[in-house]
Amino acid sequence: MNVIGTVGLPGSGKGEAANVAEEAGIPVVVMGDVIRAECRRRGLDPAEHHGRIAGALREEEGDDAIAVRTLPLIREAAADGERDTVLVDGLRSTVELERFREAFGDDFTLVAVRAPFELRAERLDDRGRDDSDSDLEALRERDAREIELGLGETLERADVEIDNTGTLAAFRRRVREALGVADGEGERGSADREADADREADAGPATADAGGDGS
Numbered sequence: 005m006n007v008i009g010t011v012g013l014p015g016s017g018k019g020e021a022a023n024v025a026e027e028a029g030i031p032v033v034v035m036g037d038v039i040r041a042e043c044r045r046r047g048l049d050p051a052e053h054h055g056r057i058a059g060a061l062r063e064e065e066g067d068d069a070i071a072v073r074t075l076p077l078i079r080e081a082a083a084d085g086e087r088d089t090v091l092v093d094g095l096r097s098t099v100e101l102e103r104f105r106e107a108f109g110d111d112f113t114l115v116a117v118r119a120p121f122e123l124r125a126e127r128l129d130d131r132g133r134d135d136s137d138s139d140l141e142a143l144r145e146r147d148a149r150e151i152e153l154g155l156g157e158t159l160e161r162a163d164v165e166i167d168n169t170g171t172l173a174a175f176r177r178r179v180r181e182a183l184g185v186a187d188g189e190g191e192r193g194s195a196d197r198e199a200d201a202d203r204e205a206d207a208g209p210a211t212a213d214a215g216g217d218g219s
């Protein structure tokens with residue numbers, strides 16, 4: 005089994021990397037889901053209590069708590085997946101990295117996804133998933149919090165670096181390489197999706213079938 009972990013600051017592209025994996029039939033285990041599940045178990049809204057419960061888990065069960073709880077999910081995902089690879093989204097500390105290296109040895113590869121602050125801020129502003137996506141000060145604080153938790157050091161210890169400063173298509177290609185997915189395999193490129201979006205915009209909703217035979 006190959007386990008590929010990703011690490012990157014907010015907005016660097018980890019979610020896009022996970023999308024690439026899913027499109028190629030590679031199961032994705034999101035470490036944050038462990039925290040969301042624990043919030044629900046404690047009757048708390050994950051949207052509000054995610055950070056506090058992540059801290060509580062580390063205090064109660066040790067700094068590697070989230071990695072330890074993620075391990076069985078990785079094994080389950082590997083058993084269910086079409087391929088012998090699993091992507092783990094979102095390591096945050098060297099303790100977590102050590103836990104995964106201990107569990108999977110040379111089968112574990114850490115991929116660092118990097119993009120500069122301004123670019124991440126711009127992309128998160130476009131993403132607009134929640135209010136904090138457009139808040140520069142909030143991003144600076146998130147960065148500082150993540151680095152304090154050990155994310156900076158974890159980035160330094162990655163086996164593979166992916167620089168996400170170019171186009172989304174270029175990034176997706178680099179991710180496929182890191183995942184060992186052959187070019188074009190099991191994936192519809194962003195260029196295809198952009199072309200679809202253009203066609204839909206041109207055709208309008210009622211004429212989606214038009215244009216095939218010119219009739």
Ligand SMILES: Nc1ncnc2c1ncn2[C@@H]1O[C@H](COP(=O)(O)OP(=O)(O)OP(=O)(O)O)[C@@H](O)[C@H]1O
Binds near residue numbers: 173
């Ligand atoms: N190369 C790129 N070109 C244009 N947009 C990009 C590129 N890479 C990522 N994006 C977009 O930037 C936004 C942030 O990326 P993504 O959601 O993957 O980041 P993330 O690392 O998962 O962030 P977070 O940790 O905050 O969830 C997304 O809307 C994504 O589609």
